[in-house]
Amino acid sequence: MPHQFPNLTVVTHPLVRHKLSVLRDKETSKKKFKELVDEIAMLMAYEVTKDLPLAPVEIETPLETTTEMKLSGKKLTIVPILRAGLGMVDGVIRLIPSARVGHIGLFRDHDTLQPVDYYFKIPPEPEARDFILLDPMLATGGSASAATASLKRSGASRVRFVCLVAAPEGVQRMLDDHPDVHVYTASLDRELNELGYILPGLGDAGDRLFGTK
Numbered sequence: 001m002p003h004q005f006p007n008l009t010v011v012t013h014p015l016v017r018h019k020l021s022v023l024r025d026k027e028t029s030k031k032k033f034k035e036l037v038d039e040i041a042m043l044m045a046y047e048v049t050k051d052l053p054l055a056p057v058e059i060e061t062p063l064e065t066t067t068e069m070k071l072s073g074k075k076l077t078i079v080p081i082l083r084a085g086l087g088m089v090d091g092v093i094r095l096i097p098s099a100r101v102g103h104i105g106l107f108r109d110h111d112t113l114q115p116v117d118y119y120f121k122i123p124p125e126p127e128a129r130d131f132i133l134l135d136p137m138l139a140t141g142g143s144a145s146a147a148t149a150s151l152k153r154s155g156a157s158r159v160r161f162v163c164l165v166a167a168p169e170g171v172q173r174m175l176d177d178h179p180d181v182h183v184y185t186a187s188l189d190r191e192l193n194e195l196g197y198i199l200p201g202l203g204d205a206g207d208r209l210f211g212t213k
């Protein structure tokens with residue numbers, strides 16, 4: 001479906017759409033839910049990394065020397081937002097095994113819906129790296145915006161945000177607060193409910209991943 005957000009890419013690959021449909025189903029088990037988050041993250045990583053910079057390198061094949069292209073620059077860094085973002089890490093790492101992994105700990109206060117941060121650790125030289133922030137859910141956008149602001153405060157300037165389900169409110173919040181950060185999602189859902197849950201959504205991603213409810 002077309003949308004009006006210049007900062008948003010909706011990944012509409014049939015495999016992603018199929019897996020997301022199973023993910024939304026309330027009957028999907030915790031084990032299956034975890035597997036699907038992992039698989040969708042891997043498929044999305046392919047799309048998200050399609051404009052990474054390359055540089056020429058000399059390669060000796062068994063037959064001759066040739067100039068080919070390899071990823072250039074410092075190691076890409078993926079940063080899950082704890083907890084639910086952790087479920088996306090392995091899928092991305094499968095495509096980019098040399099990626100570094102940072103962590104940002106944030107939870108959304110159930111009453112105020114404001115993000116509360118409790119952990120921040122990323123690799124050195126953030127100014128020289130490309131960052132991919134991971135969180136399955138972009139709801140009000142408070143958590144994504146705060147995580148992006150923390151990365152930028154540490155010196156990061158190239159950040160992408162990858163989620164599985166986004167609400168229009170969250171995409172707009174990212175556009176307002178961080179217009180330079182592109183958002184990738186497997187679905188742009190309809191709206192938030194009065195408790196800040198995405199509709200139709202998939203429920204609480206952290207609870208479904210870790211079986212905490």
Ligand code: PRP
Pocket residue numbers: 081082083084085106107108109113115135136137138139140141142143144170196204205206207
């Ligand atoms: C969920 C989700 C995002 C956040 C999205 O995490 O994983 O981080 O809410 O909501 P927002 O866009 O309105 O900020 P939660 O706070 O439930 O923490 P958890 O992952 O530890 O369960």
Ligand code: URA
Pocket residue numbers: 137139196197198199201202203204205206
């Ligand atoms: N966080 C979730 O896990 N799910 C939502 O629908 C909104 C925020």
